[in-house]
Amino acid sequence: xxxxxEDILNYEIMKNSRIITGKDFANERYIQxxxxxxxxxxxxxxxxxxxxxxxxxCNNDVExxxxxxxxxxxxxxxxxxxxxxxxxFDIPREVIELAEKHNFMIIELPWELRxxxxxxxxxxxxxDVQYKEREKSEKVQQELxxxxxxxxxxxxxxxxxxxxxxCPIIITDRxxxxxxxxxxxxxxxxxxxxxVLQGILPSRKETTIVTRDPxxxxxxxxxxxxxxxxxxxxxxxxxxxxGYIFVMLPRKTSVxxxxxxxxxxxxxxxxxxxxxxxxxxxxxxxxxxxxxSDFVHELAKGEFVSCDQANSRAKLLGYNLKLPYxxxxxxxxxxxxxFRKRKQDEDSFEHWLESMIRYIEEEIFYAAQxxxxxxxxxxxxxxxxxxxxxxxxxxNENATNFLDLVERRLGNLLPEVVISWGIGNYREDxxxxxxxxxxxxVALNIGRRKxxxxxxxxxxxxxxxxxxxxxxxxxxMKEVIMSTIEPLVQYDVQRDMDLIGxxxxxxxxxxNVSQTARSLNLHRQSLLYRLRKIESLTxxxxxxxxxxxxxxxxxxxxxxxxxxxIHN
Numbered sequence: 001x002x003x004x005x006e007d008i009l010n011y012e013i014m015k016n017s018r019i020i021t022g023k024d025f026a027n028e029r030y031i032q033x034x035x036x037x038x039x040x041x042x043x044x045x046x047x048x049x050x051x052x053x054x055x056x057x058c059n060n061d062v063e064x065x066x067x068x069x070x071x072x073x074x075x076x077x078x079x080x081x082x083x084x085x086x087x088x089f090d091i092p093r094e095v096i097e098l099a100e101k102h103n104f105m106i107i108e109l110p111w112e113l114r115x116x117x118x119x120x121x122x123x124x125x126x127x128d129v130q131y132k133e134r135e136k137s138e139k140v141q142q143e144l145x146x147x148x149x150x151x152x153x154x155x156x157x158x159x160x161x162x163x164x165x166x167c168p169i170i171i172t173d174r175x176x177x178x179x180x181x182x183x184x185x186x187x188x189x190x191x192x193x194x195x196v197l198q199g200i201l202p203s204r205k206e207t208t209i210v211t212r213d214p215x216x217x218x219x220x221x222x223x224x225x226x227x228x229x230x231x232x233x234x235x236x237x238x239x240x241x242x243g244y245i246f247v248m249l250p251r252k253t254s255v256x257x258x259x260x261x262x263x264x265x266x267x268x269x270x271x272x273x274x275x276x277x278x279x280x281x282x283x284x285x286x287x288x289x290x291x292x293s294d295f296v297h298e299l300a301k302g303e304f305v306s307c308d309q310a311n312s313r314a315k316l317l318g319y320n321l322k323l324p325y326x327x328x329x330x331x332x333x334x335x336x337x338x339f340r341k342r343k344q345d346e347d348s349f350e351h352w353l354e355s356m357i358r359y360i361e362e363e364i365f366y367a368a369q370x371x372x373x374x375x376x377x378x379x380x381x382x383x384x385x386x387x388x389x390x391x392x393x394x395x396n397e398n399a400t401n402f403l404d405l406v407e408r409r410l411g412n413l414l415p416e417v418v419i420s421w422g423i424g425n426y427r428e429d430x431x432x433x434x435x436x437x438x439x440x441x442v443a444l445n446i447g448r449r450k451x452x453x454x455x456x457x458x459x460x461x462x463x464x465x466x467x468x469x470x471x472x473x474x475x476x477m478k479e480v481i482m483s484t485i486e487p488l489v490q491y492d493v494q495r496d497m498d499l500i501g502x503x504x505x506x507x508x509x510x511x512n513v514s515q516t517a518r519s520l521n522l523h524r525q526s527l528l529y530r531l532r533k534i535e536s537l538t539x540x541x542x543x544x545x546x547x548x549x550x551x552x553x554x555x556x557x558x559x560x561x562x563x564x565x566i567h568n
Contacts, residue, residue, distance in 0.1 A: 002260065003122075003129050005029040005079050005105055008050070011121050013113060021096055022079070022105030029078040029105055032261075034122045036115050039064070041071035047256075049077045050122065052115045059087045066095050073104050080104070081118070085111035130261065137265035140164055144273040154180040154277060161245075161270045165263045170246040171234075171274055175355040176202045179243070179278070193413060195224065196355055199342050202244045203231055218268070221255060228255065232267055234275045243278045245271055292317050293378040300327065300385055302434030310430040319376055323389045326399055327424035327436035329444045330384035332360070333453040334418045359413060360384065367405040373398075384419075387433065390426060396458060399423045403456060420448050421456035442466065449560060468553075468560040477557065484554040487537035499537070500555055502530045507552050511542070 006026040008014060019026070033049040038056050045051055051072050058065035065088070072080050080099075082088055091106065099106045109118075147157050154171060158180050162169055171179045176196035181189055195201040203222050220231040227248065234243035245267065249258055295313055304310040314321045335356060339349050357379050364386065368375035374389040390398040403421055410417060422444025424436035439459040446465045447457025471477045488499045502520065506527075509515040517527045531542055540547035 003031045003125050005031065005050070005107075007031075007125070008118075008122055009107075011118075013117050013121060016110045016113070017081070018108045020091055020106040020108055021099040022103055025103055025105060031078050031122065031126065034119055034126070036119075037072070039068050041068065041075060043075075045072060045075035045077050047076040049075070051077050051080050052083070052109075052118060053080065054083045054086060055088045057087070062092045062094055065092065066098060069095050069098055069104075069106070073099070073102050078105070079107060081107045081109050083109045083111050083113070083115070133260075133262045134265065137262055137269060140266050141269040141272075144269055148273055148276050154274075154281075155182055157273065157277065158183065161266065164266050165247065167250065167258070168248045169270075170248065171243065172202065172246065173243045173278065173282075174202075174241050175351060175358065176244070177355065177358055179281075190413065193359060197359070197414065199352065200224065201229075201231075201246070202241075219255075219259070226251060228253070230255065230259075232271055234271050234278060236275065236279070242282065243274060245274060288317075292319075292376075293380065295319070296376045296378040296385060296387065297380050299376075299387070299430070299433045300437035302431060304430060307430045320374065321430055321433075323374055324391070324426050325374075325376070325387040325433065325436070326390050326426050327433065327440040328386040328388055328399055328403070329422045329424075329437070329440040330386070331382065331420045331444060331448070332356075332384070332417060333420060334416070338416055356414070356417070357384075360410065360417070360419075363409040363413060364406055367402060367409060370405060371402060373402065385437065387436075396423075396460075399458070418454040420444060420453055422447055423456060423458045425459050446560070465560055468557045471553075471557045472560055480550075481554045481558050484538060484540070484551060485558055488534065491533070491537055497530065497533075499530060499534050502527070503534055503542075503551065504555065506531065506542070507548065 004027055008031065009017065009019070009026060022029075030048050031050050033046055034052070035045070035049060036052045037044055038053055039058070053068075055065060055068065058068060069080060082091070091108070096106070098104075143160065144157070147160065158169060158171055168183075170184075170192070173179060176192075178184065178189060178192060184192075192201070201222065201224075203220050205220070218232060222229040222231055230247040230249065232245045232247070233241040234245060236242045247267070249255070295317055298304060299310065304313075311321050335353060336349065339352050342352075361377060361379065361384075364377060364384070365375065368388065373391070376387040378385050388399060388402055392398065403423075407419075410419070422440045422442070424438070424440030424443065426432070427435045443457040443459040443462055446462045446469070447455050450465060451457065472481070485500065488503075491497065492499055502516075505519050506513075506516045509519065513524060513527060513531075516522075517524050520527065522530075534540075534551075535542055538551060540551055542548060542551075
């Protein structure tokens with residue numbers, strides 16, 4: 001229910017008033033406020049306000065009156081009521097044309113009609129309307145509190161709110177992740193995730209709906225394509241947003257038309273209710289997630305002293321350690337780069353990273369469910385640590401199929417994210433978890449050195465590389481390696497000729513000069529010059545098998561030992 005200009009024109013005291021402009025809009029102009037204003041208007045008039053004036057100072061000043069009316073129109077007032085007979089006797093034609101151009105209502109009042117009488121009547125009705133609206137919304141508040149006390153799920157709470165505001169809503173956590181998904185299609189959820197990952201939702205801008213109406217100040221308006229979305233924060237006790245309510249307005253519906261006092265009240269009560277629901281849910285979920293995360297991390301680090309202790313903790317957390325597991329470690333290579341590419345300065349990297357990791361973990365869980373595999377997972381130290389059930393004990397096939405599915409799902413949701421993977425192997429009993437994790441870490445590091453970012457490496461395929469790593473850690477071997485290839489490294493830095501890459505290609509093609517030249521896109525004479533330069537710098541002969549072996553071993557071992565090459 002809303003009070004309109006037509007309603008106040010029906011008052012007995014208004015019987016001698018006369019509509020000058022905007023008569024056809026009397027039933028459409030809503031009234032929330034009433035005031036007496038004289039020049040200047042400045043910012044003293046609010047939206048949907050009825051303005052009473054004597055127009056003092058405007059007699060015989062058409063331009064002054066026109067400016068005054070223009071300012072009232074721009075304030076989005078509902079109507080201007082002018083007392084006639086003292087300062088204004090006739091409203092100028094220019095002012096009437098201005099009002100008609102903006103479909104604005106001007107009403108003449110007899111001079112003897114007291115403004116206080118009008119204000120009294122209007123305020124009485126406004127207060128009556130607001131009381132009824134408040135009473136109605138308080139009943140909704142009581143029903144919402146009952147739902148919380150009954151520990152009703154968010155789906156039912158969401159449907160209850162939607163019935164009272166006649167509009168679909170979405171409830172999210174502070175990162176924008178939808179908390180109640182059963183009401184939405186997979187296509188919609190995917191689109192929503194994309195908006196969240198692009199930083200469009202939730203909006204972090206410190207701006208509200210552009211209006212003087214204080215009723216709107218808590219809302220932010222987000223325009224996505226042709227959809228208008230209202231964003232209302234769900235606040236914690238200390239005032240930080242722990243979630244959001246998003247109201248999906250019907251297409252071609254204006255915010256001003258939709259946001260009635262009743263709907264604002266219902267949404268504010270809803271935000272309080274959902275704050276309680278999220279606080280309870282977050283406390284439970286965060287504790288559960290932290291306990292699970294800590295357990296998986298301790299399991300990987302081998303911190304349990306006995307099998308019974310590990311099994312006891314696992315059972316409490318819903319895990320079954322009697323199943324065979326293999327460890328997979330993932331490292332997201334380019335998250336900071338992707339964050340910097342976005343143009344959302346209001347969002348922090350920590351908030352955005354939280355959303356990204358949550359979505360990656362979600363896709364990993366979905367992939368495990370699709371394959372009917374149990375999975376234990378945590379994200380710590382910039383690593384995704386996964387223990388995947390392998391029922392058939394065919395480690396490679398299980399892990400490969402799983403990662404294929406994960407990468408397909410992530411490719412649709414996060415196509416730009418690059419993740420490197422290391423795959424351990426199955427080991428018996430609870431101590432095997434730590435060993436499998438250690439092996440997965442070794443495979444990840446070797447894979448990143450050897451294949452570069454975004455590849456996967458299995459531990460069983462790293463035997464030669466592990467031998468080279470061990471050699472690189474031997475002091476005597478280090479001396480041999482560096483004395484052999486240091487001249488090549490320095491020459492490559494100074495001349496940018498890549499002699500090390502040239503030798504690797506030459507050795508790969510078993511000393512075939514023509515094949516090597518084609519693979520490097522070099523002229524034959526240029527390749528021969530490089531090969532002679534390698535021999536002169538190292539003092540080794542490329543036709544001597546022992547020298548070839550030493551140089552090849554030195555280069556491979558040197559490459560495996562220079563971890564800074566990857567991390568910088």
